[in-house]
Amino acid sequence: MSQADRDRWNNKYAALSPRDDSVGRGEGIRGVQMLVDPWLASRVTRQAANSTGPVPRALELACGLGQTAIYLAQCGYRVDAVDVSAVALTQAARAADAAGVAVRWIEADLDDWRPERAAYDLIVVQRFLDRTRLPEIIPWALKAGGELLYTTFTRDSASGPGNPAFLLERGELRQLYATLEPLEESSSPPPDCLARFHARSRNEPRTAGGACGPLDG
Ligand SMILES: C[S@@+](CC[C@H](N)C(=O)[O-])C[C@H]1O[C@@H](n2cnc3c(N)ncnc32)[C@H](O)[C@@H]1O
Numbered sequence: 001m002s003q004a005d006r007d008r009w010n011n012k013y014a015a016l017s018p019r020d021d022s023v024g025r026g027e028g029i030r031g032v033q034m035l036v037d038p039w040l041a042s043r044v045t046r047q048a049a050n051s052t053g054p055v056p057r058a059l060e061l062a063c064g065l066g067q068t069a070i071y072l073a074q075c076g077y078r079v080d081a082v083d084v085s086a087v088a089l090t091q092a093a094r095a096a097d098a099a100g101v102a103v104r105w106i107e108a109d110l111d112d113w114r115p116e117r118a119a120y121d122l123i124v125v126q127r128f129l130d131r132t133r134l135p136e137i138i139p140w141a142l143k144a145g146g147e148l149l150y151t152t153f154t155r156d157s158a159s160g161p162g163n164p165a166f167l168l169e170r171g172e173l174r175q176l177y178a179t180l181e182p183l184e185e186s187s188s189p190p191p192d193c194l195a196r197f198h199a200r201s202r203n204e205p206r207t208a209g210g211a212c213g214p215l216d217g
Helices: 003-014 038-043 067-074 086-099 133-141 172-176
Strands: 057-061 078-083 103-107 120-126 142-152 181-187 195-200
Touching: 003 086, 038 142, 057 067, 057 133, 067 078, 067 086, 067 103, 067 120, 078 086, 086 103, 120 133, 133 142, 172 181, 172 195
Parallel strands: 057 078, 057 120, 078 103, 120 142
Antiparallel strands: 142 195, 181 195
16 A cells, blocks of 8 residues: 555544544444444354353454454454554554453554464454455465455445445455355445455354344444
């Protein structure tokens, strides 16, 4: 990513006051969510709560203000969260402190950052599209049986970025992640029309467990 693009993201996040009322209403920066997505939350398995083994690990890529990473930590995951914006991560860390959970915030450019191999039980991506790098690193970083929850803008999304390079074609996530076993492919209702894709790394029995539970607030 160019320095200009990095500055652009930092400036967007800097313009958002942490005390801005819009945060609680789910508004704020165009394309950045302020609340945890209920679709995602309902599919996060209670692996941590049910696990007698090691604490399950989750990774959020392009985490922005980190609400989802914090939610996953509250669900019992050990969470790593990556974003290129130092400003966003500073706000995210403050929110995690306020929530009383630990998240490892990683300031990095996904164009060249490489995660640990076969390390994660769950990887989450929201409102971010990279057709080259992510399809390489996500299958690499998932444990066998680990799951991907991916949701982002499509060409039908009214609220998405203007640049068509960041908008999905129908069925595109399934193609980009063809090495994973697809579990669900759907779309959120208009006007958002976000693609929703849930998939699993192959060759591992499913972890038993239900949804993590209702969202607070
Ligand atoms: C539209 S926002 C979405 C943020 C968050 N996932 C959400 O749903 O609210 C896109 C995010 O991707 C981050 N980003 C963009 N390009 C990146 C890159 N090459 N490496 C890491 N983060 C990047 C931006 O800083 C921004 O936080």
